[in-house]
Amino acid sequence: MLTKRQESILKMIVTEYIKLAKPVGSKLICDKLNCSSATIRNEMMQLEDLGLLEKTHTSSGRVPSEKGYRYYVDHLMELKELSGEDVYKLETVFQNSSLELSDVLNRSLEIISDITSYTSIVLDAKSHDNKLKEINVVPVDKDILIAIVVTDQGVVEHKTMEVSGVSLEEVKKTVKLINDLIVGTPIDEVSAKLEFEIKPVIAKYVKQHEILYNAFYDVFTDISSKNVNVVGKNNILKHQEFSNVSKINDIFSKLDNKEMLKNIEEKNNDINIYIGHENKMDPDVAVIKTNYKTSKDEGTIAIIGPKRMDYDKVVNLLDYIKKQIEG
Amino acid sequence: MLTKRQESILKMIVTEYIKLAKPVGSKLICDKLNCSSATIRNEMMQLEDLGLLEKTHTSSGRVPSEKGYRYYVDHLMELKELSGEDVYKLETVFQNSSLELSDVLNRSLEIISDITSYTSIVLDAKSHDNKLKEINVVPVDKDILIAIVVTDQGVVEHKTMEVSGVSLEEVKKTVKLINDLIVGTPIDEVSAKLEFEIKPVIAKYVKQHEILYNAFYDVFTDISSKNVNVVGKNNILKHQEFSNVSKINDIFSKLDNKEMLKNIEEKNNDINIYIGHENKMDPDVAVIKTNYKTSKDEGTIAIIGPKRMDYDKVVNLLDYIKKQIEG
DNA sequence: GTTAGCAATCGAGAAATTAGAGTGCTAGGA
DNA sequence: TCCTAGCACTCTAATTTCTCGATTGCTAAC
Numbered sequence: 001m002l003t004k005r006q007e008s009i010l011k012m013i014v015t016e017y018i019k020l021a022k023p024v025g026s027k028l029i030c031d032k033l034n035c036s037s038a039t040i041r042n043e044m045m046q047l048e049d050l051g052l053l054e055k056t057h058t059s060s061g062r063v064p065s066e067k068g069y070r071y072y073v074d075h076l077m078e079l080k081e082l083s084g085e086d087v088y089k090l091e092t093v094f095q096n097s098s099l100e101l102s103d104v105l106n107r108s109l110e111i112i113s114d115i116t117s118y119t120s121i122v123l124d125a126k127s128h129d130n131k132l133k134e135i136n137v138v139p140v141d142k143d144i145l146i147a148i149v150v151t152d153q154g155v156v157e158h159k160t161m162e163v164s165g166v167s168l169e170e171v172k173k174t175v176k177l178i179n180d181l182i183v184g185t186p187i188d189e190v191s192a193k194l195e196f197e198i199k200p201v202i203a204k205y206v207k208q209h210e211i212l213y214n215a216f217y218d219v220f221t222d223i224s225s226k227n228v229n230v231v232g233k234n235n236i237l238k239h240q241e242f243s244n245v246s247k248i249n250d251i252f253s254k255l256d257n258k259e260m261l262k263n264i265e266e267k268n269n270d271i272n273i274y275i276g277h278e279n280k281m282d283p284d285v286a287v288i289k290t291n292y293k294t295s296k297d298e299g300t301i302a303i304i305g306p307k308r309m310d311y312d313k314v315v316n317l318l319d320y321i322k323k324q325i326e327g
Numbered sequence: 328m329l330t331k332r333q334e335s336i337l338k339m340i341v342t343e344y345i346k347l348a349k350p351v352g353s354k355l356i357c358d359k360l361n362c363s364s365a366t367i368r369n370e371m372m373q374l375e376d377l378g379l380l381e382k383t384h385t386s387s388g389r390v391p392s393e394k395g396y397r398y399y400v401d402h403l404m405e406l407k408e409l410s411g412e413d414v415y416k417l418e419t420v421f422q423n424s425s426l427e428l429s430d431v432l433n434r435s436l437e438i439i440s441d442i443t444s445y446t447s448i449v450l451d452a453k454s455h456d457n458k459l460k461e462i463n464v465v466p467v468d469k470d471i472l473i474a475i476v477v478t479d480q481g482v483v484e485h486k487t488m489e490v491s492g493v494s495l496e497e498v499k500k501t502v503k504l505i506n507d508l509i510v511g512t513p514i515d516e517v518s519a520k521l522e523f524e525i526k527p528v529i530a531k532y533v534k535q536h537e538i539l540y541n542a543f544y545d546v547f548t549d550i551s552s553k554n555v556n557v558v559g560k561n562n563i564l565k566h567q568e569f570s571n572v573s574k575i576n577d578i579f580s581k582l583d584n585k586e587m588l589k590n591i592e593e594k595n596n597d598i599n600i601y602i603g604h605e606n607k608m609d610p611d612v613a614v615i616k617t618n619y620k621t622s623k624d625e626g627t628i629a630i631i632g633p634k635r636m637d638y639d640k641v642v643n644l645l646d647y648i649k650k651q652i653e654g
Numbered sequence: 655g656t657t658a659g660c661a662a663t664c665g666a667g668a669a670a671t672t673a674g675a676g677t678g679c680t681a682g683g684a
Numbered sequence: 685t686c687c688t689a690g691c692a693c694t695c696t697a698a699t700t701t702c703t704c705g706a707t708t709g710c711t712a713a714c
Contacts, residue, residue, distance in 0.1 A: 059663045059708045140481035154467035156485040237576045249564045386694045
């Protein structure tokens with residue numbers, strides 16, 4: 001258990017290091033607290049023994065360890081109000097009612113990336129409350145059709161299908177079947193219904209029913225699949241901890257790997273902080289994320305920055321966005 | 328006018344520098360040509376006087392100047408055959424008939440970015456041969472509609488429209504009007520027809536006809552507008568000429584500026600090379616681009632790399648792709 | 655428990671040193 | 685007239701040395 005003084009020293013070192021990115025020495029602290037630098041040094045030694053602080057070399061000032069950051073965000077961090085300016089910038093997005101949710105998310109995270117200099121990720125999927133409204137098929141060429149799917153929440157998706165050996169009549173019949181039988185089904189359950197309710201029926205009257213079934217299956221898999229987008233990637237370049245090209249390459253490659261990013265999904269309803277090795281992204285970054293849920297969509301938004309990150313500000317911003325989206 | 332020997336020296340310096348990224352000295356050349364280093368030095372001096380070569384410092388080897396590269400690509404470059412391996416990689420994309428053109432383009436440029444370590448840009452627009460086939464409107468909420476536009480070439484686009492103060496009847500009438508009057512119009516002319524043939528008619532029977540007209544206008548502007556995509560951006564990081572963070576930031580920002588990228592459009596039907604200051608992108612890069620045109624789409628593909636670029640290989644690859652796409 | 659004093663440690667940057675690659679020039683030879 | 689061997693000169697890049705200043709840990713006294 002830390003004493004009050006140890007806590008304030010740790011807090012100072014973390015905030016100061018976040019601000020200046022230079023190891024913090026005892027002198028800087030003793031100016032603000034009312035005691036000598038020697039006293040601070042003794043305390044710092046103890047904090048180092050506890051694994052909360054680190055030195056970059058024998059005679060350097062102290063830097064927070066991952067454990068130190070963790071202690072800070074768990075016990076010491078104070079959430080201040082968002083600045084009026086920041087709120088104002090974000091409001092312009094939320095007040096634009098003609099935007100689709102995914103646009104709102106991307107734009108507001110662009111703003112956040114802008115004001116924080118960190119990088120954001122939006123991972124969204126169609127929510128369970130989003131139900132199939134209708135499917136439509138337009139022939140465009142021999143054996144080539146376009147399927148257009150609309151949900152009751154106004155989400156539209158289309159996909160080109162190639163169905164050789166199936167007549168247009170058969171396709172239309174199948175479409176009617178889908179519209180009659182599974183309209184109203186939550187979008188994430190459509191694939192299953194397609195398999196158990198549609199497939200057996202068309203198997204009876206369509207010769208190449210496998211082809212047709214697979215084509216529709218692909219369409220619905222597509223529409224219910226997750227979508228991930230990275231915003232403000234270049235901000236990585238703004239932080240001195242990412243100043244060598246191979247590190248940059250490393251992080252950029254990870255940010256480009258959409259499949260991997262889909263794993264950042266957060267179930268938990270809080271705002272969660274993963275510092276360094278606590279996240280799977282990269283040991284040199286911190287990730288702050290939260291999920292969101294509306295009738296149309298659900299997903300996760302995440303902010304990525306160096307471990308020396310302005311934790312309280314980011315938490316505040318995510319909290320604000322989450323509340324705005326969820327209404 | 329250059330002598331034969333000067334040309335081969337220039338050619339050697341360019342190819343060698345492209346390969347090794349180090350200033351080329353007289354010794355390296357005189358080993359391959361049959362004469363002494365002093366002779367080469369004399370020739371190099373003349374080439375430098377002509378502005379074709381440069382030195383990085385008084386006693387360094389020579390580096391091609393922009394003019395030197397220009398002379399190389401105009402007069403000295405030989406186009407070799409593509410390697411079987413490269414062709415094989417690309418063929419897998421072109422043989423997949425179920426892909427839409429934009430996917431084919433993006434995938435094949437991904438492959439090119441991969442094998443060359445350069446960055447690609449695809450700028451595509453709907454071609455004039457792409458005609459409006461039908462428009463469909465699906466209501467999803469009060470005052471919120473989704474317009475779905477399909478062209479005869481199988482391009483589908485949708486957009487959410489907000490039309491307060493307009494009844495569903497009025498919308499449907501307008502849709503019928505569009506379907507009756509302007510179906511078959513090339514997609515890049517729809518906006519104009521909308522203004523002169525539809526707008527005057529609906530003005531008569533729809534009170535809020537401005538709102539309705541604007542909504543449709545937006546939909547069609549959207550569908551006929553250009554789309555730009557950057558592939559292999561991280562490859563920028565692989566070249567030593569882009570090793571400092573601010574340069575990287577600079578180029579990345581430009582590659583993110585979609586509006587600016589739309590200006591790279593190439594009208595000319597050849598494969599065009601823009602070296603250094605010849606392009607608007609960045610004085611340290613070279614851009615090689617060409618246009619393409621099919622019944623569905625037309626646009627430009629471009630490869631961006633350092634001035635020290637493998638010009639012949641890239642020209643070959645672009646040529647191959649262009650031929651494949653245009654069939 | 656706190657503090658002043660002090661030797662010791664280390665990084666960061668400046669200055670000096672060295673090795674090597676390459677040049678330009680000159681003078682003699684084909 | 686063109687080519688080349690030889691040589692002094694230039695500059696880079698890498699290595700080493702030196703110095704400055706910040707900061708520490710320890711000790712002894714308050």
